[in-house]
Amino acid sequence: MAEITRDDVAHLAQLARIEMSEAELDKMAGELAHIVDAVKSVSEAAGPDVPATSHPIPLSNVFREDVVGHVLTPAEALSGAPDADEDRFRVPAILDEE
Amino acid sequence: MAATDEILSFDEAMERFDPVLGFEVHVELNTKSKMFSSAPNVFGDDPNTNVNEVDLGMPGVLPVVNRAAVESSIKIGLALNCEIAESCRFARKNYFYPDTPKNFQTSQYDEPIAHDGWLDVELEDGTVFRVEIERAHMEEDAGKLTHMGGATGRIQGADYSLVDYNRAGVPLVEIVTKPIVGAGSRAPELARAYVSAVREIVKNLGVSDARMERGNVRCDANVSLMPKGADKFGTRSETKNVNSLRSVEHAVRFEIQRHAAVLASGGTVTQETRHWHEDTRTTTAGRPKSDADDYRYFPEPDLVPVVPSREWVEELRATLPEPPAERRKRLKEAWGYADAEFRDVVNAGVVEAIEETVAAGASPQAARKWWMGEIVGRAKTADVDPAELGVTPAAIVELNGLVEGGKLNNKMAGQVLDGVIAGEGTPTQVMEARGLVLVSDDRPLLEAIDAALAAQPDVADKIRGGKVQAVGAIVGGVMKATRGQADAGRVKELILERLGVSA
Amino acid sequence: MSLNELITSSASALAEKLAAKEVSSEEVTRAHLDRIAEVDGGERGVHAFLHVNTEEALAVAREVDAARAAGGDDAAALHPLAGVPIAIKDLIVTVGQPTTAGSRILEGWMSPYDATVIKKIRAAKLPILGKTNLDEFAMGSSTEHSAFGPTRNPWDLDRIPGGSGGGSAAAVAAFEAPLALGTDTGGSIRQPGAVTGTVGVKPTYGAVSRYGAIAMASSLDQIGPVSRTVLDSALLQELVGGYDPFDSTSLTDPFDTLVAAAKEGSVAGLRIGVVKELGGEGYQAGVEARFHEALELLKGAGATVVEVSCPNFQYALGAYYLIMPSEVSSNLAKFDGVRYGLRVLPKDGPMTIERVMGATRAAGFGDEAKRRIILGTYALSAGYYDAYYGSAQKVRTLVQRDFEAAFAKADVLISPTAPTTAFRLGEKLDDPLAMYLNDVATIPANLAGVPGLSLPGGLADEDGLPVGIQLLAPARQDARLYRVGAALESLLEAQWGGPLLAKAPSLTAATAATTEGVK
Numbered sequence A: 001m002a003e004i005t006r007d008d009v010a011h012l013a014q015l016a017r018i019e020m021s022e023a024e025l026d027k028m029a030g031e032l033a034h035i036v037d038a039v040k041s042v043s044e045a046a047g048p049d050v051p052a053t054s055h056p057i058p059l060s061n062v063f064r065e066d067v068v069g070h071v072l073t074p075a076e077a078l079s080g081a082p083d084a085d086e087d088r089f090r091v092p093a094i095l096d097e098e
Numbered sequence B: 001m002a003a004t005d006e007i008l009s010f011d012e013a014m015e016r017f018d019p020v021l022g023f024e025v026h027v028e029l030n031t032k033s034k035m036f037s038s039a040p041n042v043f044g045d046d047p048n049t050n051v052n053e054v055d056l057g058m059p060g061v062l063p064v065v066n067r068a069a070v071e072s073s074i075k076i077g078l079a080l081n082c083e084i085a086e087s088c089r090f091a092r093k094n095y096f097y098p099d100t101p102k103n104f105q106t107s108q109y110d111e112p113i114a115h116d117g118w119l120d121v122e123l124e125d126g127t128v129f130r131v132e133i134e135r136a137h138m139e140e141d142a143g144k145l146t147h148m149g150g151a152t153g154r155i156q157g158a159d160y161s162l163v164d165y166n167r168a169g170v171p172l173v174e175i176v177t178k179p180i181v182g183a184g185s186r187a188p189e190l191a192r193a194y195v196s197a198v199r200e201i202v203k204n205l206g207v208s209d210a211r212m213e214r215g216n217v218r219c220d221a222n223v224s225l226m227p228k229g230a231d232k233f234g235t236r237s238e239t240k241n242v243n244s245l246r247s248v249e250h251a252v253r254f255e256i257q258r259h260a261a262v263l264a265s266g267g268t269v270t271q272e273t274r275h276w277h278e279d280t281r282t283t284t285a286g287r288p289k290s291d292a293d294d295y296r297y298f299p300e301p302d303l304v305p306v307v308p309s310r311e312w313v314e315e316l317r318a319t320l321p322e323p324p325a326e327r328r329k330r331l332k333e334a335w336g337y338a339d340a341e342f343r344d345v346v347n348a349g350v351v352e353a354i355e356e357t358v359a360a361g362a363s364p365q366a367a368r369k370w371w372m373g374e375i376v377g378r379a380k381t382a383d384v385d386p387a388e389l390g391v392t393p394a395a396i397v398e399l400n401g402l403v404e405g406g407k408l409n410n411k412m413a414g415q416v417l418d419g420v421i422a423g424e425g426t427p428t429q430v431m432e433a434r435g436l437v438l439v440s441d442d443r444p445l446l447e448a449i450d451a452a453l454a455a456q457p458d459v460a461d462k463i464r465g466g467k468v469q470a471v472g473a474i475v476g477g478v479m480k481a482t483r484g485q486a487d488a489g490r491v492k493e494l495i496l497e498r499l500g501v502s503a
Numbered sequence C: 001m002s003l004n005e006l007i008t009s010s011a012s013a014l015a016e017k018l019a020a021k022e023v024s025s026e027e028v029t030r031a032h033l034d035r036i037a038e039v040d041g042g043e044r045g046v047h048a049f050l051h052v053n054t055e056e057a058l059a060v061a062r063e064v065d066a067a068r069a070a071g072g073d074d075a076a077a078l079h080p081l082a083g084v085p086i087a088i089k090d091l092i093v094t095v096g097q098p099t100t101a102g103s104r105i106l107e108g109w110m111s112p113y114d115a116t117v118i119k120k121i122r123a124a125k126l127p128i129l130g131k132t133n134l135d136e137f138a139m140g141s142s143t144e145h146s147a148f149g150p151t152r153n154p155w156d157l158d159r160i161p162g163g164s165g166g167g168s169a170a171a172v173a174a175f176e177a178p179l180a181l182g183t184d185t186g187g188s189i190r191q192p193g194a195v196t197g198t199v200g201v202k203p204t205y206g207a208v209s210r211y212g213a214i215a216m217a218s219s220l221d222q223i224g225p226v227s228r229t230v231l232d233s234a235l236l237q238e239l240v241g242g243y244d245p246f247d248s249t250s251l252t253d254p255f256d257t258l259v260a261a262a263k264e265g266s267v268a269g270l271r272i273g274v275v276k277e278l279g280g281e282g283y284q285a286g287v288e289a290r291f292h293e294a295l296e297l298l299k300g301a302g303a304t305v306v307e308v309s310c311p312n313f314q315y316a317l318g319a320y321y322l323i324m325p326s327e328v329s330s331n332l333a334k335f336d337g338v339r340y341g342l343r344v345l346p347k348d349g350p351m352t353i354e355r356v357m358g359a360t361r362a363a364g365f366g367d368e369a370k371r372r373i374i375l376g377t378y379a380l381s382a383g384y385y386d387a388y389y390g391s392a393q394k395v396r397t398l399v400q401r402d403f404e405a406a407f408a409k410a411d412v413l414i415s416p417t418a419p420t421t422a423f424r425l426g427e428k429l430d431d432p433l434a435m436y437l438n439d440v441a442t443i444p445a446n447l448a449g450v451p452g453l454s455l456p457g458g459l460a461d462e463d464g465l466p467v468g469i470q471l472l473a474p475a476r477q478d479a480r481l482y483r484v485g486a487a488l489e490s491l492l493e494a495q496w497g498g499p500l501l502a503k504a505p506s507l508t509a510a511t512a513a514t515t516e517g518v519k
């Protein structure tokens, strides 16, 4: 069984910005271990010579010409905002800069 | 605010340590539309007016790559002597931050569009330092946060923040150097010169407005120290968003001194980001490197690879302008300026203007005289770029011709120039409209001279007595009486003649 | 036309009657709205719809009727499906109607823009009946993971309608809509089609623009048609498909022969490959029985049936459950309470944006969404990328190679669509792995980008519930699916003496006791 601890899940939940209770962390750790066990054979399926496929249908050089198209009005842009002020989205204090 | 850091004197730091530098310079491209959406790429508009659903990361939206942004990126790569990738991809850099609408930045990771280049950077004294370029990659800018409440307008202590996504999705090219070793005590100077050179290149390419005060060019500076003679790099700090040439120089100097103090006292440098404070010319600690820096990069599934054909790359290469350093060298020789003269011209930002003026028919000396002697000062007063004053090379050639042809003296030419700047017409039109005509008939001059001599008999005596340099006072009186419309040289001749003194 | 006929007719039959002015679009649209009112609401209603778009649908219907009445250019310009109503999976954004993705985090959100497929549907003037239920952000195989309650299978109201597009499939099966749009990331169109006795198609990746379909896993998602006949799906795919400059993965290939292929419907001389790995152990007996009968019918019609092996399909489910959650973890990051949707403040402690995001996402996402986000965050995180995400992308290459080898031997591949018929509501809700196994036969097509079609194959003997038959074709050969699918459909219907859905129980009796009005 894959080793996935509650601390591991707490770290993942932090990375994913989902607050979780202790009970949720425990439950998720167990489920995650189960799922990872079920899928981990994938890592042995292909040798190093097999290339990765990220797009099912290979395409390349798909571009847009540099032409200005439509914009939303500030009212449209902010229409779904949970909080707004002075035509801008308002958010609570930010702890630190990225 | 963190406690003030100890610093060592720069000289002592240099005696004991060798600095290693590294730069990440973000260049905003001046495309018409954004990197992945068709919203306009415009600076300074009202908040959230240059956004559409793609820029806001609305549910269901998809990005589409701006061809012009790719071309600009390739041009930058070529100008930095990079290899252009045969094939490259976009990747998602995942992190949550409210200025990042999708909570990931679409960037490039292991496959940048340009890699392995170099840039020769010239220091003040002409020393050339080669900086190796690791990569230049394409990505998108974030929105703009304004921190409200709190005392400082800074993020610390703010009550809340407001987000304007106009800048979100503006195309960026991030240029990353390899570690720069061997700069020694010239490291701060090199830092400034490097960023200046990058700025000049992208401006010269026409791919960026390159205005640092608008954030078109932004620099993160990495500094570490190693004991003199060592070859193992020390722990580095990354000072973020050092956004003027002067700040880059100061920030690198400060970090060298700070690291030196830490190391000299037996401490260890923390790997962290630092914030630059222009007011105190110091840095303070930001976020230490941590697990939170796990960006979980993976290939952007909504975009397909960019595969620049060699033909396309060569087509773009053919459009590149002459590199700024080479161009400067060529012009300096062609114009025959002394080192100091040329440096002043460069620093005043009128190389191009002089080049155009020479092309329009002025001699290099005359062009320099007009731009450096007259126009730069007026531009400074008006707080605009010299080229923005509205004086065309043709106007300068014309004005210069009027002076050399004896129709205007320098003082009157200055008034004509003012008239041209004020939009009153061509130099000849201004001259005529303002009635600025050099008095060349001697009779009215002689009358004025006699009057001036009569008004200052003691001066006249001095001149008669051989103190020829005193003639200036009489000349001044004549010029005043003729409202400056006399040829001062001729006035002087006539005064001496009148007084029977030879020059 | 009788009222019953208005709702049980296929879309193509309705289209013909509309063109012939035998019936008006308003009548047809109203009949479906009435049916929705009758069977969708209440405690034991089908609950296929999250939003019913009554006024706008009727307005569009009247526009079509007016154009037809005017005749001349207005009538001639009408699309063949003009006036035929349609239901839209609530993962696809629509101006003027809420789009929830089945999630609390988007409850009440109104899109300021239309998906590309919606623009095409509006241009063709199909009245949009409303938005259909789904597993939250399309994550599930039963529609039980909808934040707004499950959809019920019209064949047995205690059973699941499949997922994630259970709402669209159930709406079509329950005669609430003749056509619907779904999205298929690992089988979300085909598996619901199988368990509700309807037709569902996942087109070639890139054949239909994804612009405006809320992304679950970008490299796997595809919008496709849901209908009661193969021809109807062809009509709808031809309408919504085609190149879209707003989707960089959109194909420029023409896909304009689908309807012709469906009308032609033949299998004579075709080689049909039975995928050895998609059957046998784990597949319900009644499913296997109907599947083998279908093979006999195809042989009888002149097809050659060959066995093909796709050994790497054994890794497909695992690869899918690494790639999909990885992309999910990134695609769902935008739901953070800043720009739109739900914002929840932390109950105590410091009120920072970081914690507001954490509290919003904790409250806004259901268990399955959280599970997949955490799993994807894990699979992409430093130190695990190569073993998990990287390996899974390699398996994708192997699966594609299996398909290539199989298509060298066969023109189309065939398998059961799902290993079982519809299971009971709640039966697998607490066992994610058992739930994931429902997609074992549909996932390979998503990994490889090839098109897949599911059509009804009859009823399983043991439970009397629909069985789905899946056809797979090489990438870009969607027309081949429609040609073979239509042929098999007519062979089966000849055997049944009519469409399979004619055998479905009457819903009015089952839901009558608790039926309420339109939501």
Ligand SMILES: [Mg+2]
Pocket: B024, B220
């Ligand atoms: Mg950086």
Ligand SMILES: [Zn+2]
Pocket: B026, B139, B174
């Ligand atoms: Zn960057």
